[in-house]
Amino acid sequence: MTSDVKPLLPRHDDLVNERLVAWYFLAALTFLTVSMLAGLLVALQLIRANPLDGVELLSPARWRMVHTNAIAYGFLANAFLGCLHWAIPRLTLRPVASVALSYFIFSAWQFVVVCTAAGIILGPSFQAQDWVAELASQLHISMSLGAQGVEWGETPFWIDPVAQLGLLLVAINFMTPIVRQRGPMYVSLWYFMAAFVWTFLTYGMGNFMPEYAVGGVSGGAVGGLFIHDLVGLFVTPLGWGLMYYFVPIMLKRPIWSHGLSLVGFWGLAFFYPLQGIHHFLYTPIPMFLQYGAIISTIAVELVVTTVVINFIGTIWGDGEVLKKNLPIRWFYCGMIYYFITCFQCALQVTLTFQKLIHFTDWVVGHAHLVMFGVFSMWIFGIMTYLFPRLIGRDWHSRKLCEIHFWFSAVGVFIMFLDLGLAGVFQGYYWASLAPWDVSVMGSQSFWVVRAFAGLMMFAGTLCFLVNLYLTWRGPVRELNPDIDVAPALA
Ligand code: HEM
Numbered sequence: 227m228t229s230d231v232k233p234l235l236p237r238h239d240d241l242v243n244e245r246l247v248a249w250y251f252l253a254a255l256t257f258l259t260v261s262m263l264a265g266l267l268v269a270l271q272l273i274r275a276n277p278l279d280g281v282e283l284l285s286p287a288r289w290r291m292v293h294t295n296a297i298a299y300g301f302l303a304n305a306f307l308g309c310l311h312w313a314i315p316r317l318t319l320r321p322v323a324s325v326a327l328s329y330f331i332f333s334a335w336q337f338v339v340v341c342t343a344a345g346i347i348l349g350p351s352f353q354a355q356d357w358v359a360e361l362a363s364q365l366h367i368s369m370s371l372g373a374q375g376v377e378w379g380e381t382p383f384w385i386d387p388v389a390q391l392g393l394l395l396v397a398i399n400f401m402t403p404i405v406r407q408r409g410p411m412y413v414s415l416w417y418f419m420a421a422f423v424w425t426f427l428t429y430g431m432g433n434f435m436p437e438y439a440v441g442g443v444s445g446g447a448v449g450g451l452f453i454h455d456l457v458g459l460f461v462t463p464l465g466w467g468l469m470y471y472f473v474p475i476m477l478k479r480p481i482w483s484h485g486l487s488l489v490g491f492w493g494l495a496f497f498y499p500l501q502g503i504h505h506f507l508y509t510p511i512p513m514f515l516q517y518g519a520i521i522s523t524i525a526v527e528l529v530v531t532t533v534v535i536n537f538i539g540t541i542w543g544d545g546e547v548l549k550k551n552l553p554i555r556w557f558y559c560g561m562i563y564y565f566i567t568c569f570q571c572a573l574q575v576t577l578t579f580q581k582l583i584h585f586t587d588w589v590v591g592h593a594h595l596v597m598f599g600v601f602s603m604w605i606f607g608i609m610t611y612l613f614p615r616l617i618g619r620d621w622h623s624r625k626l627c628e629i630h631f632w633f634s635a636v637g638v639f640i641m642f643l644d645l646g647l648a649g650v651f652q653g654y655y656w657a658s659l660a661p662w663d664v665s666v667m668g669s670q671s672f673w674v675v676r677a678f679a680g681l682m683m684f685a686g687t688l689c690f691l692v693n694l695y696l697t698w699r700g701p702v703r704e705l706n707p708d709i710d711v712a713p714a715l716a
Pocket of ligand 1: 261262263265266268269290293294297589590593594597598602676677679680681683684
């Protein structure tokens with residue numbers, strides 16, 4: 227055979243733009259660091275140990291929003307985009323629609339995230355120019371160029387159309403290879419396609435409807451739908467789609483049941499969008515909507531169980547791999563936390579339970595378990611697997627990889643237990659009609675533990691960053707092409 231024979235399948239290097247994947251991951255890690263520092267700042271403020279107390283632009287009220295927005299749009303979105311640039315061309319055997327478009331989206335997205343942070347930090351002091359203010363008042367739009375008063379929708383109004391356009395371009399760039407592929411479609415691609423459509427619609431719903439079209443109680447209901455759909459229709463389908471891709475590759479066996487994977491997908495599609503109002507139980511929103519949200523939340527728990535069973539079936543008989551293979555350990559630990567958080571959701575959504583925990587730290591504990599304990603853990607697993615491939619050398623230190631895992635997994639679990647307990651105490655304090663400060667004083671010890679748990683998670687992330695730097699700067703340590711996991715991790 228001569229070398230000019232055209233290969234039957236495209237080479238991996240022609241399909242995947244590895245440099246771009248690495249850039250997305252680095253951007254994600256940068257925003258993760260900023261977000262964690264912001265989280266620590268708020269945690270310290272709550273125990274009256276904020277070293278930056280009195281600095282207006284670093285006030286915790288602003289940095290709490292930076293914390294959540296940098297996580298959602300800076301860390302999770304960037305990391306997912308990097309993973310999709312790796313997975314979709316390999317699943318479809320076709321490159322994305324345009325590499326130039328990919329780089330444009332990368333730059334535009336960083337602009338969106340930085341502007342969001344700037345809008346939040348500068349807040350109402352960031353006033354519009356006169357002519358913009360005039361135009362805005364004619365259109366009944368808020369004059370401030372700072373944050374909007376919708377949770378997770380704080381993105382300044384002038385950035386919203388740019389972000390919306392960006393999401394459309396993302397969908398076009400990735401849908402092109404998916405639509406062009408021939409043959410049966412693997413379940414990951416179902417999840418990805420759904421995520422592109424749902425994320426576009428969800429972002430539009432939360433960032434335009436309550437601001438311009440739907441006010442009052444209905445605006446609140448839409449806001450609830452938005453925050454929940456951000457988790458359920460943006461993060462969840464991308465996360466599970468990636469698990470369906472990476473787990474079988476690393477375990478070198480097919481997913482246990484194709485049928486169950488379809489139940490999981492369609493169950494999510496049907497029940498998830500109905501849940502949002504469960505954030506606003508006991509409000510003036512009509513009771514039939516609140517009951518509908520409760521029932522669909524409990525239904526999702528059943529769907530989630532089928533998905534987790536499917537992945538346990540896939541690894542069944544090969545438990546040893548959890549000890550050796552670090553990415554697989556990240557993935558399965560995240561799945562157990564996913565099950566716990568959804569189980570918790572099915573309980574906490576009942577009206578009886580809500581009476582006690584509504585507005586307490588229980589919810590914050592739940593939020594950290596799902597966002598960090600599940601999706602961030604999956605992303606760390608994927609990064610742990612992919613970075614050696616992206617920079618062409620094996621990890622500098624297996625020990626640092628292990629510390630990253632244990633500090634993150636244990637740290638977030640402590641935070642979850644601690645805040646859950648704090649929530650129950652706060653609920654009883656409030657029910658006793660004791661003065662508000664009594665509940666604040668009673669929460670202090672829980673908040674101290676939370677600050678330490680956060681420090682532990684942050685220390686784990688620092689180990690990962692140091693390891694990454696040492697790997698990048700260190701001597702080339704070849705990966706064994708015969709095994710899928712980097713030798714240091716297997
Ligand atoms: C260094 C570690 C972290 C610390 C110390 C920390 C601390 C905090 C604090 C103090 C709040 C505000 C709670 C309140 O308003 O009472 C918060 C909110 C939140 N954090 Fe973190 N955080 C950390 C890491 C993370 C990470 C890595 C994620 C996601 C991957 C995350 C996701 C969230 C979410 C979703 C909320 C909003 C919760 C809600 O509104 O119910 N945090 N965090």
